[in-house]
Amino acid sequence: MRPLLQSTVSFGGLSFDPLVWSEPLMWLVLAAFLGSAVLHQFAEAWARRVAVTGWGLFAAFWLVLAPHFILTQKSAIEGVGGLAAVPLSLYAGYLLWNGRDSLFVLTRAIGLMGIVYVPFITIDPLRQWIVELVTDQTAFLLSLVGVDPLVVEGFTHDGIRIATKQYPYESTFWFEHEEGPITYNILLACTGMGSISIFAGGILAVSAPLRRKLRTLAMTVSVIYVLNLFRNVFIAISFGQQRMQWFEGVVMSLFGLSDPRMVSYYVADRILAQTGSVVVLVGITWLLVRELPEITILVEDLLFLVTGTEYDLQSAFDIEGEETEAAATPGDD
Numbered sequence: 001m002r003p004l005l006q007s008t009v010s011f012g013g014l015s016f017d018p019l020v021w022s023e024p025l026m027w028l029v030l031a032a033f034l035g036s037a038v039l040h041q042f043a044e045a046w047a048r049r050v051a052v053t054g055w056g057l058f059a060a061f062w063l064v065l066a067p068h069f070i071l072t073q074k075s076a077i078e079g080v081g082g083l084a085a086v087p088l089s090l091y092a093g094y095l096l097w098n099g100r101d102s103l104f105v106l107t108r109a110i111g112l113m114g115i116v117y118v119p120f121i122t123i124d125p126l127r128q129w130i131v132e133l134v135t136d137q138t139a140f141l142l143s144l145v146g147v148d149p150l151v152v153e154g155f156t157h158d159g160i161r162i163a164t165k166q167y168p169y170e171s172t173f174w175f176e177h178e179e180g181p182i183t184y185n186i187l188l189a190c191t192g193m194g195s196i197s198i199f200a201g202g203i204l205a206v207s208a209p210l211r212r213k214l215r216t217l218a219m220t221v222s223v224i225y226v227l228n229l230f231r232n233v234f235i236a237i238s239f240g241q242q243r244m245q246w247f248e249g250v251v252m253s254l255f256g257l258s259d260p261r262m263v264s265y266y267v268a269d270r271i272l273a274q275t276g277s278v279v280v281l282v283g284i285t286w287l288l289v290r291e292l293p294e295i296t297i298l299v300e301d302l303l304f305l306v307t308g309t310e311y312d313l314q315s316a317f318d319i320e321g322e323e324t325e326a327a328a329t330p331g332d333d
Helices: 018-039 044-072 076-097 103-122 124-144 193-205 210-240 248-255 262-291 293-307
Strands: 009-011 014-016 150-152 172-175 182-185
Touching: 018 044, 018 103, 044 076, 044 103, 076 103, 076 262, 076 293, 103 124, 103 193, 103 293, 124 150, 124 172, 124 210, 172 210, 182 210, 193 210, 193 262, 193 293, 210 262, 248 262, 262 293
Parallel strands: none
Antiparallel strands: 009 014, 150 172, 172 182
8 A cells, every 4th residue: 555655765775664654553553542542431451551552652653753754854853853752652651551540641632633633644635625725825825925926736837847746736836036946835734733633632632621622722723723824924935035045054964955945945944933833832832721721631741751750730820620530640660
């Protein structure tokens, strides 16, 4: 079966396609985490076994995907995050096995994240719809600031192949340039669905009144979606008009670039936009804690996994929420 994406990595004379392995692992992780959530209702011992297995598979998923982020995407933030997720996933499984039952909530949250996100990478009409919708809205915002590139579909335009395009959607911004056209492709990763699925899974996984969860979800999705459109506009202008040709030699060496015009893209996207996205996601998390205090059970567990220190965020933020379904209990280590 052809993988959802092709992303062969060549290193030291060896070729390896991480996405060939990550796709089946993705399905196994999703089945394990959702299966654990179901089993937790009536067979906690089996739910624990299945969840711990899922965390081990989740570590393997990130291990095989890390080369894609580092060598293909050339994204330091995603690469470091992918590598860090390997030991953190194994540690989460270890803690859950040793009695930290609050991690059942995080396990369920990741399963729900998959339910939200996986349809967009597996159902072509759905993926095309969201990609072209975001493209159209980005084009509209660009027109408001006087930037009006062509938006083209297919894999070629005027006899020129569009580099790195994966699907023939009407999702490519075509900027004329004296040295040849510059193309900026809107991908699924540019739609904000990844971040939306993360927060949606977390919000839906915690125990809280449904009305408040839906209100918080609507607010979060709206904020992420709109900010992501502005992110696309920023990258399109910076790259298409070559606004960020900063430290060309350093950036080209750092990212292994051969085309100097790509410097603006890597500065705008890989450095500024991705760093800004991390800051924004932290800010959204802070707002979520205020609006949906029950979500602190997830944040506290994530902080414990990273730092090894217990936190009481509800006390720190001076907020009151309903009693969480499983108090955080440290393992026997």
